Amino acid sequence: MxxxxxxxxxxxxxxxxxxxxxxxxxxxxxxxxxxxxxxxxxxxxxxxxxxxxxxxxxxxxxxxxxxxxxxxxxxxxxxxxxxxxxxxxxxxxxxxxxEGAQLEGSKEYAKEFLFRHHIPTAAYQSFTAETVDQGKQFLETLTAPYVLKADGLAAGKGVLILQDIEEAKNELENMLTNKKFGAASEKVVIEEFLDGIELSVFVLTDGKNYVTLPTAKDYKRIGEGDTGLNTGGMGAISPVPFVDDIFMGKIENQIIKPTVDGLAKENIDYKGFIFIGLIKVGDDPKVIEYNVRMGDPETEAVLPRVKTDLVQLFQHVGSQSLDEVTLQLDERSATTIMTVSGGYPEAYEKGKEITGINSISESIVFHAGTKLNEDKIVTNGGRVIAVTSFDQDFRKALKKSYQSIEKLHFDKMYYRKDLGFDL
Missing domain, CATH: 3.40.50.20 (Rossmann fold)
Structure with a gap:
């Protein structure tokens, strides 16, 4: 094929x-x-x-x-x-x-779906330029920090978490009337802040049946200790060590099943991946967001752990027979570290020659923002190369990834050296 x-x-x-x-x-x-x-x-x-x-x-x-x-x-x-x-x-x-892709294409659509199907998530309201004053009043009813989300697609950067009420009001105005995120922020969802630790769960569904892929945790902020600007993701760890069978059972019964059943009940044609961004609040999972494809860099940690033939899995999606599949997984931990261009996620340069890829043997190298320039491989994006390693636990796997990255080089290369610090 x-x-x-x-x-x-x-x-x-x-x-x-x-x-x-x-x-x-x-x-x-x-x-x-x-x-x-x-x-x-x-x-x-x-x-x-x-x-x-x-x-x-x-x-x-x-x-x-x-x-x-x-x-x-x-x-x-x-x-x-x-x-x-x-x-x-x-x-x-x-x-x-x-229609199914609206789960990611519109934050408001996703929130309405979650509420309709009684799936645990944060309380929220949405606002437009016309209702910006009501939005400011709604902020007054919440306690800090304040969460503002551009309704549309903003390349993973349309979420602001702010401590100060006046700053939150200014940013709301900035998003709605000054189009801070362009068309993506013509509508803004304000929601209550959930305090806990985040993780991601990935599901492959054929519209009726589903298989649950390994959990992962990604690191969005550019700076160590989760500080600085949001990026598309600086690395990922799979599986998430704190997810035991009891917690996974809650995710399955309270979130995954009602999501897949909800899509079927509403006759939404959905054959593909559902990425569920979760937060563990106390002992309970709540949904932060849906994405309608695999995450990046979580894919680089999750898919290498799948032993089942991927094309065969996809054929079962096509014929709506995923219930016939038993997913085979590598039980080891996989860790992915992303190397990025200097200056990312703000202005950065492209076209820097990358060396050392062929000297990496203990890890798998996945290209993100690269291209061929004659016989050289050069940088072509903010996130450049992801390095994935396996071992019995995530700390050993991380150590391997960091040792492999030391063999890589391009001008102004940066990566976070603290992944897993919160696990």
Whole structure:
């Protein structure tokens, strides 16, 4: 079977790495891909939301499965595009319908879904430029810290957590009337702050059945001790050590089952991943957010632990027979550390030569923001290379990842040296 992965980051390189290992895969394409995917697949220079070019490629190369990495094409309706086209409707697309993708595309939509299905989450209200004054009044009813979320897609950076009420009011105004996050913040969700430790759970569903993938914890802030600006993620650890069978049972019964059942009850076509961002408050899980695809860098820690053939899993998604699958997992811990460009998540330079990749043997190297420049691999993004290692516990795995990173070099390379500090 010929397969296409859409995207160009570390998540997509990880998908390509797992799919390339499957005997069910004949030819693998990645669009647009990066220097890492170029080594194991055919990169095609097509944007992830250029649906007509994607259609042309799928028909020309007889592609039978499309795995959608990022959220943008899902929110823009790529699954519906395939389903409604006679030439494409038999292609298996791993990713929900446009309606299902609203779980990530709109914070308000997600909150309404959570409340409808009695899934534990923070109390909230939403506001627009017209109701900014009511928003400020609502802030007065809450206690610090104050959580403001841009309703739309803001590349993982549209959430502010503020201690000061006046700053929160100013930022609300900034988001709604000054369009701080562009169209994403035309509506803002204000919600109560939940105090606890965060984790992520990943589910693959065929719309009726589901398998639960390993848990992971990612580190969003640029600075050590979780300080500084939010990034797309500085690293991840899987599994999360504090998740025991009792807590996992609560996640399963209070959150995963009602989510999958809720989608089915509402006739929302959903064949793909559900990333559930959770917080452990006391002994109970609550939902912070949904994403409608795998997380990045969590994918780089979670997918390498899946021993079951990934293409076979995806075929079961296509035929709605995931209940026939028993997921095989590597019981060891996996840790991923992300190296980033100097200046990220603010302004940074591209085109810096990366050396030392081939001298890493104890870990797996996943490319995030890289490209080929003649025969050199150079930086091409804020997050550049993810290094994943296995060991019996996360501390030993982290040590391996850090030792491997010492062999890597590019100008102004930065990474956090404190991952796992809170576990």
């Amino acid at each position: 010929n397969i296409l992965v859409l995207g160009s980051g570390g998540r997509e390189h990880t998908f390509a790495y797992k799919i390339a290992q499957s005997e069910l895969c004949d030819t693998l394409f990645v669009a647009p891909g990066n220097a890492g995917t170029a080594a194991i697949a055919t990169n095609v220079s097509i944007g992830v939301t250029d649906f007509s070019a994607i259609k042309e490629l799928v028909l020309k190369e007889n592609i039978k499965m499309v795995v959608v990495g990022p959220e943008d094409p899902l929110v823009q309706g790529i699954s519906d595009f395939f389903a409604s086209d006679d030439q494409l409707k038999d292609v298996i697309v791993i990713g929900p319908s446009k």
